[in-house]
Structures are given as structure tokens and as C-alpha cells.
Amino acid sequence: DAGVTQSPTHLIKTRGQQVTLRCSPKSGHDTVSWYQQALGQGPQFIFQYYEEEERQRGNFPDRFSGHQFPNYSSELNVNALLLGDSALYLCASSHNDGRYSNQPQHFGDGTRLSIL
Amino acid sequence: EDQVTQSPEALRLQEGESSSLNCSYTVSGLRGLFWYRQDPGKGPEFLFTLYSAGEEKEKERLKATLTKKESFLHITAPKPEDSATYLCAVARRGATNKLIFGTGTLLAVQP
Numbered sequence: 001d002a003g004v005t006q007s008p009t010h011l012i013k014t015r016g017q018q019v020t021l022r023c024s025p026k027s028g029h030d031t032v033s034w035y036q037q038a039l040g041q042g043p044q045f046i047f048q049y050y051e052e053e054e055r056q057r058g059n060f061p062d063r064f065s066g067h068q069f070p071n072y073s074s075e076l077n078v079n080a081l082l083l084g085d086s087a088l089y090l091c092a093s094s095h096n097d098g099r100y101s102n103q104p105q106h107f108g109d110g111t112r113l114s115i116l
Numbered sequence: 117e118d119q120v121t122q123s124p125e126a127l128r129l130q131e132g133e134s135s136s137l138n139c140s141y142t143v144s145g146l147r148g149l150f151w152y153r154q155d156p157g158k159g160p161e162f163l164f165t166l167y168s169a170g171e172e173k174e175k176e177r178l179k180a181t182l183t184k185k186e187s188f189l190h191i192t193a194p195k196p197e198d199s200a201t202y203l204c205a206v207a208r209r210g211a212t213n214k215l216i217f218g219t220g221t222l223l224a225v226q227p
Contacts (some may be wrong), residue, residue, distance in 0.1 A: 042220055043160070050212075090160070102148045102165060102167065106162055107159035109158050
């Protein structure tokens, strides 16, 4: 049973470029969340997708956008990259079993994004 | 504002030396408290979910407990393979299970 898979594993970009990161959720999961983890910090919530719609957004600018596809996979897009966007980007998936779902989120191993 | 604080930032133990990690939290309406383990270069690995004060969960050498203001992760007779960063996160009651993380405790267990 495949867990959460993310691609690519590493990426190097320059300031001003744009990037697309991809995530396939764990089998049976329908909800995808994205997090940014700076070195030595805990993950910070970017946004969550369910039923192909953004359900909630963290304190990130509009340069960060996303999409969820009918097969539940998801993309994270970042435009006009800044040096401060260098981080590990984590995708997490879970199963929504109701409004007050407490199903744990399972994480992929992330994409390490470096901005030069 | 919802907040999670973990202590200590780093902990070095000898193999077999038991200890506890602390997670203090402030959240308006706790949906759940989650413990994760993160190895270098990897994503967080789910360990436990705790829902209400007084609850306890165990897995091998790890035991997690919860009060109304904090959670402890007790590590009994740790082994070198327990070395990792341990992350605590909370989710608030609401429309989503968005996680708010602490900065983690880096645990090193020496043989």
C-alpha cells in the first residue's frame, strides 16, 4: 500500500521563477494539505484541498496556489519565487469521515526547494 | 492565537536512560493533539492522536499522555534507533483538521 508520494524530491530555482510541486495521496484518502517547513522549524500550514476545492488557507501570500484533481492528487504552485521560499514542502493526506473528522494526516517525504 | 511550545529543544540520552518530552498548547477548542516523529530528510511519521484530558496511548517504548494544557511523550529505555525529531501538533475544532506544529525536540540516544 503506497503512502503519500511527492515529486520531485529536490528542485533548484532562481528568484522570480515559478515552480509546481506534485502530490499523490495515500490510497483511500481524499483530503490533501500542504505545509512549508523551514530548517529547524515545525511545518507551517499553507492550505487544504477537499473535493477539488480549497477549504482553508494559512498565512501565505497569493503567490502560493494549488489545485486538486478528481483522482485526489494535488499540485502546489508558487510564483515569483523569493529567497525566503527555500524550504521543505510537505504534502499530507487524510480521509474525511465527517465534519469533525479526526483522522490523522499522513505525510510524504517532501520536496526540498532551493532558491538561488 | 493557537500556539504549541515544545521543550526541551534538544535532548541527549544514554541508551536505556528514560525521559520525557513536553508539549504545551493553547487552542480554542481542541480537536486533537498529534505526535509525529521526523527523521532527517524525511517527512513526519504519525505516532499518536490524543483527544481528551486523561487519555494515554502507548507504542513500544513510547507513551503519550494529555492534560488540558500539555502533553508528554515518555520514552522508556530508549535505543539509538529512537533518535529523531519529535513534533507535536494540535488541531482546532472547526471545518478542517489543519495542524499547528511546535518546533520539535531533537532527541539523540547514544549507545
